[in-house]
Amino acid sequence: MAHADLHSRNNSFLHLNELEKLAYEKLPKMAFDYYAGGAGDELTLRDSTAAYDRIKLRPRMLVDVSALNLKVDLFGITIDNPIMIAPMAFQRLAHPDGEPAMAKAASRAKTIMVVSTLATTPLEEVAAATTDGPLWFQLYVYKDKGVTVDLVSRAQENGYKAIVLTVDSPILGRRYRDVKNLFQLPQHLKVANVKGVLEKFPTSTSDSGLAAYIASMYSPALTWKDLEWIAGLTKLPVLVKGVLRADDARKSLESGAQGIIVSNHGGRQLDSTISTIDALPGVAEAVGSKVPVLVDGGVRRGTDVLKALALGAKATLVGRPLLWGLALDGEDGAHRVLETINEEFRQAMILSGNNDAASVERDMVVLS
Numbered sequence: 001m002a003h004a005d006l007h008s009r010n011n012s013f014l015h016l017n018e019l020e021k022l023a024y025e026k027l028p029k030m031a032f033d034y035y036a037g038g039a040g041d042e043l044t045l046r047d048s049t050a051a052y053d054r055i056k057l058r059p060r061m062l063v064d065v066s067a068l069n070l071k072v073d074l075f076g077i078t079i080d081n082p083i084m085i086a087p088m089a090f091q092r093l094a095h096p097d098g099e100p101a102m103a104k105a106a107s108r109a110k111t112i113m114v115v116s117t118l119a120t121t122p123l124e125e126v127a128a129a130t131t132d133g134p135l136w137f138q139l140y141v142y143k144d145k146g147v148t149v150d151l152v153s154r155a156q157e158n159g160y161k162a163i164v165l166t167v168d169s170p171i172l173g174r175r176y177r178d179v180k181n182l183f184q185l186p187q188h189l190k191v192a193n194v195k196g197v198l199e200k201f202p203t204s205t206s207d208s209g210l211a212a213y214i215a216s217m218y219s220p221a222l223t224w225k226d227l228e229w230i231a232g233l234t235k236l237p238v239l240v241k242g243v244l245r246a247d248d249a250r251k252s253l254e255s256g257a258q259g260i261i262v263s264n265h266g267g268r269q270l271d272s273t274i275s276t277i278d279a280l281p282g283v284a285e286a287v288g289s290k291v292p293v294l295v296d297g298g299v300r301r302g303t304d305v306l307k308a309l310a311l312g313a314k315a316t317l318v319g320r321p322l323l324w325g326l327a328l329d330g331e332d333g334a335h336r337v338l339e340t341i342n343e344e345f346r347q348a349m350i351l352s353g354n355n356d357a358a359s360v361e362r363d364m365v366v367l368s
């Protein structure tokens with residue numbers, strides 16, 4: 001048997017870029033396409049990794065890297081590496097253990113998982129799956145304001161440490177793979193955080209079931225006023241996810257946000273959007289050191305994390321590779337994905353002459 005075959009038989013992988021192919025072999029087409037895909041021509045999706053590849057490093061020599069500090073602090077929580085788990089919907093499509101398995105993987109790696117509103121497990125059960133794993137809750141705003149109040153207060157009661165308000169999704173981006181597949185959740189799965197008609201997608205004979213769900217349930221009327229309202233609902237810090245412009249970052253802060261996540265939703269919303277690593281410096285400059293700026297989209301390598309820190313991020317979030325890990329081997333698979341990129345990040349820090357994740361300097365990177 002060829003070496004590569006042995007790898008795929010064992011579900012084993014050496015680095016994150018090997019994962020998608022392995023997961024493709026494992027998952028039903030509808031689930032794989034939903035996870036892997038992006039909007040439109042997937043230009044932004046492809047550019048999310050290409051944009052990191054364009055950036056070069058300028059390592060510093062003869063720095064004592066025998067002792068490293070890779071930890072970062074976010075609102076009083078210390079995580080072992082500046083690498084967290086991005087909010088992602090419907091994790092039981094990847095593996096029957098779904099979100100609780102992902103939360104356990106986060107806890108083992110001593111990092112934060114952001115749990116989606118669109119989880120296939122109620123937020124209470126995800127919280128119960130880990131004793132020491134810090135969780136944040138990602139919020140989508142339903143037309144019915146009572147649903148938002150309920151979600152935020154349940155997150156707070158169940159020990160979630162922050163609310164992440166996603167602002168890039170007044171409607172769902174047109175994801176042609178899902179349109180073609182008429183994407184639906186299997187009968188046994190539902191949107192577990194909400195009740196009644198909100199639990200199931202409407203049946204659509206011409207569109208992604210999720211697109212139809214969001215069009216009918218989510219509010220496209222959201223403005224900065226609603227951010228103020230949400231920040232006032234809770235004592236938890238509220239981060240705004242989906243910011244790509246300096247002026248929006250400033251408005252976020254004026255409206256009560258205590259953190260920014262530079263994100264284009266993994267290329268799943270507006271195609272042709274700027275890649276997040278290219279948007280990061282402008283946002284980071286506008287925000288200064290007032291609140292933490294995080295970034296997601298296309299983070300696959302330890303060197304990507306180093307580049308993001310140099311350009312002003314306090315931490316990064318990883319999306320799809322963790323779903324692939326979950327699909328391959330449940331909690332252990334997702335944990336291995338985190339361990340792999342954590343180790344690459346450690347090596348990148350050492351080889352670039354950086355011993356502290358909190359003080360990687362801008363001139364570490366060359367933008368071309």
Ligand SMILES: Cc1cc2nc3c(=O)[nH]c(=O)nc-3n(C[C@H](O)[C@H](O)[C@H](O)COP(=O)(O)O)c2cc1C
Nearest residue numbers: 035086087088089116166265266297298318319320
């Ligand atoms: C399958 C899938 C589901 C997602 N669901 C959500 C979600 O429910 N809420 C949200 O704010 N972002 C969601 N995202 C976006 C991610 O949080 C994140 O921005 C993106 O995946 C990061 O890019 P990456 O996958 O290239 O690492 C989802 C992404 C994927 C791939």
